[in-house]
Amino acid sequence: MLTLRYLLYVAAAVAATAAVAVSLMSIQPSDLPHLAKAVAAEALYKSNNIYALSHYVVYYKKIGGRWILVDEPGHTPPLYTLAVGSCPSISPILNKTYTPNNNTVVFEKCALVTPWISEAGGEVVLTHYYAPCKTVDFFKPEVVESTYIYDGLRFRIRLVLVC
């Protein structure tokens, strides 16, 4: 049976939070592009830096036969965009379609990992990313995946828990 490492990890993460908050301000993130690619690829990644993590709720909407990412209810259940570091706004990433090849966007102090979409075998597969922890230096992704029916369409939603 699937068990989530997170359940063991929560206690340690909470204990470390106070100590890392101060040092966070002074770091110069240099590995954000690598980190974002690794997270998007659901791979392990150990950073020398400790990053703050946050989320934006987004949706996919089907317009003119294309699925595009929007920040208001669309044609999918709500999804997470994972933000690593300090991100001011997500407006630049909206109105686009993301695939596993292009679902990371790196800014100066922040990287965004966006939900991506694909259709196969009559099923819409959505993969999105969520960090149950608030800060992290070691990304250990784990996937929960389930199929649902929504709006008459069959969805397979994959949620990547990154820490």
Next chain:
Amino acid sequence: MRSQTLLILLVALVVWGQWTVSCTKVNTITVDTTVDVEISFSFSSVGPLLGGEAPVVVYKGESLEAWGLGFIQAREVKAAARLKSVLWDRDLEYVLTLNHFKAGEIWELDRYRCEYRYDGALVRELYYNVVVREPPRESVVVRFTVGRGDVNRRDRLAIRVSQPVQYHVGGVCRSLRVEHNDVVCEPYRENNFVQLSHDTRRWTALRVNGVDAGSTVSFHGVNATLPNPYYYTYRNTPLSTDLGGDAYLRRVSVEILAEPLEWGEVVAYPPKSVPLYITRVVAFRGGYIPLQPPEAFIIDVGGNSTWVGEGWVWNITMAAVAYRSGNVLKPWISVDIGGYRFIDSEGVVVLMPLGSVVRLSAAVLWRLGDVWIGARPATYLRAVDRVGELINYEEPGARGKLWYSHRDVVVVNDGVKFARFSIAVDKSWSRVVTAWYSPPDPCRQWPSEVFKCRSTQHIFTKVNGTWVGYARVGPRGAGWPITKINLIDWMVAKTPRRCGIGGFSDFMNLVVGDPVLYFWHTYRLRVWAFNSETGDFDIPEICEVPPPHRVSLISEVYGVAQYRNTTSGRGQHLHSTAVGPFYDYVYERVDGGVEHPAGWTDALPMGAASAVSNSTGPWLLYVVPATVCDSAMCLTYRAVAWGPAPPPVPDLVLSGAGYIFLLIYTGEKREASVRVYVERGVVLKPDMEMYVLNISQPLGEVRRVWTPFSGVYVGPGWHIEYRPLSPCQRLDIGARPIYIAPLNWTGPVRVVVEEVGRGAYEFVVFISNDVSLRLEIVTPAPERFTSAFLNTTAYMYLANIPYFHGLNVLGEGGRWWGFRCVPRGEYSQLAAWGDFWGVLSLFREVKIVERYTEPVFTIERSGGFHLVKVTAEGPVAGYAFYLRRNGTWTLQTVINGRCVVLNVSMIYPWDPVLVLPLVSYSVEVRNTAEIWRPKPRLFFKTWPTLSSRLHTSMVLIHGTC
């Protein structure tokens, strides 16, 4: 009296012996016997019953219990009311004259010693007292007066007298002498005497309980006029003393029970005795049933549709025949008056003073041998008495002396049903005769069950060795198949009649020849005719049953003069008198309404489900399943028969299985030798040897005295006394051989019961291998889930009837299935429990095909992404929800319904919910069973939750859909 003998010395010398007897005066004694004598007087009075008051009843009878109720067996009862107020025509004076020895005087007695000597030796010595002076006698008169307005009076006084001396001193003689060598004492026998003068033996009451003599009292539809003059008297012997007769010692009492001079009576008669009818299924060839009442009533018929030439033809092949057995049902009549229940088999007479009006109840109870049997649905007034004479109810009805409605019934229990009625007696009509009837129901028995009745019997139709379908009765496409034949039903109501000819009959008229009344009404009944195109009874038709109908039950008697001449004589009987819900059934009328049975008498037979016979003989035959092992390996032979016995399906045999026979006798007591022959099959012996049976070789012979409803279990060469078995009850047979049904034959097998010297009765049992199983499948929802599990119960049916058999003894040399017997109503049924995979083997091999049902989650946008609908394919009855707690999946809740809406707002991706569909269904299988197995599924919520993180999930049920 004066005794002049002062000395008696008489010596008798007897030459042939040496006896001498002599008496010598010893002294003279004086005795004073003065005492107080207590004289008591009591006067009490009864009068007419004027309605609701509690009566005083006088009876001579023994108590008797029937149906758990206490009765008093008495043929005649007097009932009256205790008076509360009265006005006599005068003061009532009662005079006692006492004659006695005067008080204060003394008795004088001479005392003698008498000696008996033999050869001079004293052998015996006796003392005697001879009265020489007695007190003088005197007479005293005592008067007791009952005032004009007294209903009761009690008085008590004492007088002083001298008691006769013989009650104080022993051996008192008037005279004494020696005669023939013996002492002769003439005993002193004087007594004190009392006498009651009989002047006030008859008088009149001017008013009783507030009602003037000569006035009329009405109550509950009846009325009575009090006689005028209203004579009173007493009938008892009022004077009693402690010595009896007119002599007294210390106590004299006068008790006067004043009662009206003239009494009327109410008579309640039971009907005549009737024979017990027993229903059994009898086979007929050619559709002609050569039986008719009173020999037999046809309760139901069975048969089959056969394709002949260009259409279907219906053949009656068997009928449920209620035949007259040698046993007699004897009616008893009970009359309830004020809570006293009197009962008698000949009739109960209730005497009551003229002027009485009262409400009584009557019930007819029935008895078969030593048991009471049921009566249903009620007791009714009937126009024929117990010797077969018509009773005139119009006259007492019109005169307001009898009032009755069949609606006024008190059902006490299965056997006692009282009908209430009002009666009045006065000078104009002093005798009210009633007769009663309750339809007997012999299947209810008290205090013990002598015979287990069956109300229906499965029938098996077979033509030329091939099973055929059952014809259906009713509207096309909606008819009901004739798979069972009724054994118990109303005999008159169910006897087939040709439409348009002849009305309904009266049971007592048919069976015991009682007279009848005639009821004019045309019944227009819905019947279904046989359709040669479909082979079913699906053509609606009208059956007219024209008058006259023979009836004898009365629905109402009340004070209307028009009723005159309706029951006296055999003229036309008024419509309303025989209309009412006499029975617990109605007929379907052509216009969709219902028709009620008129007031004919009817009776229920005793239903006996026997193997189908070719006659209505006294023998009932059953097959009872028998096994020889109940261990995993058949190492020791230990035969067991399995209940119920008698079984509801008496004649269905599983091919290749073991049986014994049960033979029950229903006739009159007699000694007989009975042999049982079976046409096919083998006998299995305890050493596992077998031999083949044939019809000329008896399976067993039983010689004994047969009493009604006694029986035996018969096996090859043995028999044991019958005792009833309840479903699944075991009867140990031990190391005795049993009968094994043939393996290579299905269809009828003849069994012959031969009563040596009297003839043979032929029976048929049916051998079938048409086994089917019913699977009842449920998913349990355990507290802690580890893996999905199915509870499957498989029940066995033979020819679509619940069936039990434990072991196929010819299969692979022993046992091949672990079995359990489950009582299912009146049947026993073979059952197996477990989670079956691949194949299920229970006298039939059933291949199991797996199908899986898995929950489907549908996200509901309308609930703000909080609602998820859970559905699943297949026979899903509900869902169980689990969360992982302390390392195991722990049950949170179980929701019934094929579709459940879950509120997922408190469910988090890291703490999923396990959803287990719960299947629950039942399916009949013969070759392949498709079994739905539940497949659990995890529900992860993979979309944003707006609440804070780090929570554990909670299962919230929004509702069902």
